[in-house]
Amino acid sequence: MYKLFELLEKYLIPVMTKLSEQRHLQAIRDGIISTIPLIIVGSFFMIIAFPPVPALAALVKPYAAEILLPFRMTMGLMALYACHSIGYHLAKSYRLDGVAGGLLAMAAFLLTSVPVNTGEQGLALLMSNLGGGGMFVAILMALFAVEVLRFAKERKLTIRMPEGVPDSVARSFEALIPAALILPLVWLVRDVAGFDIQHFVMSLFQPLVLAGNSLVGILVPIVLITLLWATGIHGDSVVGTVARPIWLVLLDQNIAAAASGQPIPNIGPEPFFQWFVWIGGSGATIGLVLLMLVSRSPYLRSVGKATLLPGICNINEPVIFGVPVMLNPLLFVPFLVGPVVVGTLTYFAMSLELVTKPYILVPWTLPGPIGAYLATGGDWRASVLVIINIIIVTGIYFPFFRAYEQKLMKEAETTREDLT
Amino acid sequence: MKVLIVCSGGMSSAIVVKAIEKEAARQDIKITVKAVGTGEVEDELKNGWGLLLVAPQVRHRLDELKAKAGTCEIPVALIPPQGYTPFGGAMVLDEILKHMV
Structure with a gap:
């Protein structure tokens, strides 16, 4: 077992660190993390528009469209917000002007959309391209725009202001030439050559989104996250780096379906892991905590x-x-097996439609059954499933916990004997 | 002494901050401790900290954090895993005192 930890330290962790x-x-x-507060608060309006209590639901139904507007302007434009803040963070990492990076990223992303002429009301941008559906395009355009900004800076393709011009003014001119490169480039590809970047990128990433929704796509993150945590590395933050864009796209499809009264399509957005698998934290350690409360040690x-x-x-x-x-070789087994078992169980409970698929992002520090209830738009069966999962993981932890407890007590005894 | 602790989201390190403050009060040591997430650490480092402590679960980003603290000339230390618990106050405080010269 120690051999396994050695192997993890040697192979998995360096890769994950990189x-x-x-x-x-x-x-x-x-x-993407910067946009989470907007998504959490915005998606709460979903619960208000479609409350889990039937009497209340009937009462607010006539106003549902108005209530949903804060949701539509946050979650519905998720890619736009993410694009700006990805551009900002990437520019900052190169020690470039963050605001310029964010703005150039947004401009490059918006240019991949073509407005629709609505006649009297003028031109309109389709929101569908600016929400979860446009996520991958937003990411790529943000990276592209900031790389151009960096290229221009490195090649000194900037307009230098004479001395005495305030720094903030001088900085704002730094983005002038990058903008003059980015805008025509995107415009040439999208509008002159007529190449639909949105459509192309979306179909490129479609297999990833499909995979993220399969049983394998759910078990792979579970196993990777627990392996990392077993060596004491923050697994969620490492795996989430790659998986979170996919989870957000899955979530966006779910919430869009829920808002239009369609059946919810996806099992695997992040709340699936948060509420049904990582109960009490990664590794579903709530079972272990419960056992410790009544420990003999x-x-x-x-x-x-x-x-x-x-x-x-959590x-x-x-x-x-x-x-x-x-x-800890003894506790490693339930730490890995417990989440795999309850993850699989939850997957089937949701694919058999015994429990509503999660579609709302709620703060991760809520207690499991409450978080699961809210994440499924108020399905009490989700809370029941969480409690069943807690019982299962507690049972899986039990024999290993007992063995570890005995080992600890024996060690305590021998040190006491040594002392006397 | 002003000590900044960085973990992934600034959530779990808040527990450790409490443990350190409690132990420092017991030993009658004046200390300011604050917890931040890896996302905020770069900006926070500019606010004049004497030491950056890195939580064990983000130790895979130690080099990067060292580089960030290095630009502000702030020393960096890793919290030992056994110290990163509600009972770890004394252990982490010892680690902090080692850097207090």
């Missing part, structure tokens, strides 16, 4: 007491480093 330190991926991750009992509240809020670093779970 991945999470890669400049562009980091900008994508930080850029005074040490484990005190860890249990100290980690219960954070655990209810914070489990104290469990991982305190028990510890990290590099």
